[in-house]
Amino acid sequence: MTFSRRNFLGASGTMALIGASVVSGRTQAASIPEAATMKEAVMQPPLVPATGPDYNPVVTLNGWTLPWRMNGDWKEFHLVAEPVVRELAPGMVSHLWGYNGQSPGPTIEAVEGDKVRIFVTNKLPEHTTIHWHGQLLPSGMDGVGGLTQPHIPVGKTFVYEFLLQKSGTFMYHPHSDEMLQMAMGMMGFFVVHPKDPAFRRVDRDFVFLMAAYDIEPGAYVPRVAEMTNFNMWTWNSRVFPGIDPLVVAKGDKVRIRFGNLTMTNHPIHMHGYDFKVSCTDGGWVPENAAWPEVTIDCAVGQMRAFDFVADNPGDWAFHCHKSHHTMNAMGHDIKTFIGVDKKEAAKKIRQLVPDYMPMGTAGMADMGAMEMPLPENTLPMMTGWGQFGSIEMGGMFSVVKVREGLAAGDYKDPGWFQHPEGTVSFEWTGEVQKAERAPADLLETSQNANLVVVKPGSKPRNVNHQWRNK
Known part of the structure; x- marks a missing residue:
């Protein structure tokens, strides 16, 4: 089915059941939860808990949260590892592997x-497995094929059971043909979430995986043996301009x-x-030890979270x-033509290729502004439009x-x-004739009547607009 929050009745879920004849593992259940699926690459609303402890749910960029059901005191989920088609951005799709209709899979x-x-x-x-990256659990539930469990054969269902011993930020991925399956x-x-709903609570909580x-242009399946020269760097298997914006209300934590x-590592800024x-x-990180940054590096296999108060609209x-x-879609053998007269x-x-356009002699920005014909199923190297241009x-x-x-x-x-x-x-168009003035309590005038100076120790109030030319 295609999962819709309009027809899903709460997080504890009244969901249809399917037979469990293919279930392997120590849990002998009469039925297993239906495997909800999602095809759209649009960020879905948070899945607010209908039962159990209170918490503020997360929002997954271009993704969704997997519904569950309560079976006694167990919270039950169902993941399906399967081939999927993922739109990286409008104009390009890729044939990947994922879970429940998408790559990455739904957030748990x-x-x-x-x-x-x-x-x-x-x-x-x-065959495959799932490793619960960062979780503290019994060795036999850790998901390393051949080491801690048998690989899950094609067509079979295995069961993982464990107690969530700590709150925090984690992920899941295969530990079975790992290089290929994660590359796909x-x-x-x-x-x-913390057991105490007041612990480190925020108003909006966003998540994504890199x-x-x-x-290659025109291809649909990634080159899984590539180790260094990638051309699609994604958040939740999306690239700009296909990545959702993070929408925040002023004053939100x-x-x-x-x-x-x-x-490779990623310095996120x-x-x-x-x-x-x-x-x-x-x-x-203890609150008294949390350190301030504007850029935080995230190494391979790591997870990071940061908090801020949204007090600056824009x-x-x-x-x-x-x-x-x-x-x-960046090539790695592009020659540098800066300063070359073409x-x-x-x-x-052009005698052979009438539509040929020489580019790169003054930089690469023209590639972002020109809408050049592209090969099938690829994207411009530089793209996206805002209210002021490319x-x-x-x-x-x-x-x-x-x-x-x-x-x-919202x-x-x-x-x-x-x-x-x-x-x-x-744009500077000439000498300033008259400067707009900020409130007198913030400013003093120098000997140059056109120069406005902020008094030492005072807090500017958007004074960069003082230099508008009349």
């Missing part, structure tokens, strides 16, 4: 102290959690704010700070949109930020 949410029972059905063409997109988020793919299952690192995959860029990770060469080439980004890039007056559960894209008059950088 539970509470510290919960007893969870997770059914895993294998619909892949080869098999991964998912696992959030365990993965990288090498998909916000948490952003992310994990890294690529082959947010504009407009500093934040405090609040959680790692090892656990919560559209704030949020991205990996490795510049080639904010590009799509005029004469272009004339000769954004010239791709890959691991999104926007944190902080707005006044949003309702608590995650709809509010459009582009309407900047107050005089707060947008502008």
